[in-house]
Amino acid sequence: MKAEIIKMTEDSIDKNSIQRAGELLKAGELVAFPTETVYGLGGNALNARASKKIYAAKGRPSDNPLIVHIADYEAIFDIVASIPKKAQLLAREFWPGPLTMILPKSAKVPLETTGGLGSVAVRFPSHKIARELIRAGGGYVAAPSANTSGRPSPTLASHVIEDLGEAIPMIIDGGQVGIGLESTIVDFTEEIPTVLRPGYISLEMLKSLLGEVILDRGLLKSNEPPKAPGMKYRHYAPKADLAIVEGDIPAVIAAINAYAARASMEGKQVGIIGTEETIGQYPTGIVKSIGSRKDEESIALHLYQVLREFDECRVSAIYSEAFYTPKMGQAIMNRLLKAAGHKVIKV
Numbered sequence: 267m268k269a270e271i272i273k274m275t276e277d278s279i280d281k282n283s284i285q286r287a288g289e290l291l292k293a294g295e296l297v298a299f300p301t302e303t304v305y306g307l308g309g310n311a312l313n314a315r316a317s318k319k320i321y322a323a324k325g326r327p328s329d330n331p332l333i334v335h336i337a338d339y340e341a342i343f344d345i346v347a348s349i350p351k352k353a354q355l356l357a358r359e360f361w362p363g364p365l366t367m368i369l370p371k372s373a374k375v376p377l378e379t380t381g382g383l384g385s386v387a388v389r390f391p392s393h394k395i396a397r398e399l400i401r402a403g404g405g406y407v408a409a410p411s412a413n414t415s416g417r418p419s420p421t422l423a424s425h426v427i428e429d430l431g432e433a434i435p436m437i438i439d440g441g442q443v444g445i446g447l448e449s450t451i452v453d454f455t456e457e458i459p460t461v462l463r464p465g466y467i468s469l470e471m472l473k474s475l476l477g478e479v480i481l482d483r484g485l486l487k488s489n490e491p492p493k494a495p496g497m498k499y500r501h502y503a504p505k506a507d508l509a510i511v512e513g514d515i516p517a518v519i520a521a522i523n524a525y526a527a528r529a530s531m532e533g534k535q536v537g538i539i540g541t542e543e544t545i546g547q548y549p550t551g552i553v554k555s556i557g558s559r560k561d562e563e564s565i566a567l568h569l570y571q572v573l574r575e576f577d578e579c580r581v582s583a584i585y586s587e588a589f590y591t592p593k594m595g596q597a598i599m600n601r602l603l604k605a606a607g608h609k610v611i612k613v
């Protein structure tokens with residue numbers, strides 16, 4: 267199967283194509299589409315067979331539950347058994363937007379969609395193409411990131427085409443996504459709201475609204491089993507060895523240059539992940555800028571893209587600066603540390 271690629275932008279939505287994409291979803295087929303976080307691989311969330319197709323297309327383990335996307339707030343009442351006050355508060359503040367909430371599920375949601383769990387993950391995205399598609403597809407779209415399992419999440423349609431271009435009937439190309447990291451996940455099935463995955467909506471933003479919010483213990487220690495079933499899987503490992511070099515910037519640059527020089531003397535090719543501010547200071551290796559430290563959102567947006575680009579290069583080792591930026595640092599470093607298998611060199 268070769269995917270039909272349909273281009274559109276949020277400002278000029280091609281209604282006819284959205285209608286056709288919606289018909290595909292209603293018929294139990296899969297459609298990849300842009301959201302404000304990353305590209306999603308959509309299927310009808312209330313159709314167990316469609317969910318199974320998603321797992322098969324991605325090569326994703328079937329105990330790793332899917333997020334159900336809605337396009338109108340009222341739609342949530344059909345798929346959850348209850349919704350606590352604090353969840354309503356978050357919805358009012360951050361929806362539509364990059365926030366996923368875990369709530370007890372209603373009988374309407376098949377266990378195939380929730381990986382066998384009694385709870386369901388719900389998100390109401392802000393991306394206009396995503397919302398139009400969800401409505402056209404019946405209102406409930408299960409959509410994990412549109413990459414094959416084990417690859418970085420797609421931030422451009424070309425990434426989706428690389429991974430799934432032969433596996434699904436349609437890909438909507440809406441250009442580059444806005445944020446570039448997956449949604450923040452907050453679990454409301456616990457006494458205290460718990461962040462299972464950090465994202466654009468930071469812990470501080472959640473706390474300022476809800477008071478007490480905790481981070482899942484699996485996020486704090488790499489040996490603790492995480493509560494979001496998907497977080498236990500080694501998400502993505504670059505083809506080359508990736509190490510994060512952490513410390514004051516001048517010391518980090520010196521250390522990376524020393525590693526790069528040694529590797530190059532041994533005849534190896536090295537990759538370096540720096541920023542606009544530092545890339546001129548790395549004389550050896552293939553050097554890529556992830557963005558600017560003055561604009562942390564640019565760092566989040568390019569992380570997966572840079573990792574994909576290095577998979578295309580013949581490098582045997584990658585050294586990356588650390589990016590503990592004020593707002594999104596927790597989310598950025600969560601993904602980068604996973605990609606590095608938690609290999610950190612402190613200088």
Ligand code: AMP
Pocket residue numbers: 330331332333368380383385386387409410411448451462493494495496497
């Ligand atoms: P992705 O689909 O790649 O964005 O990943 C979705 C994440 O949400 C995975 O880490 C899942 O384990 C997590 N998730 C989805 N549904 C639930 C749920 N009911 N309980 C806990 N975690 C969930």
Ligand code: MG
Pocket residue numbers: 410411419
């Ligand atoms: Mg994913």
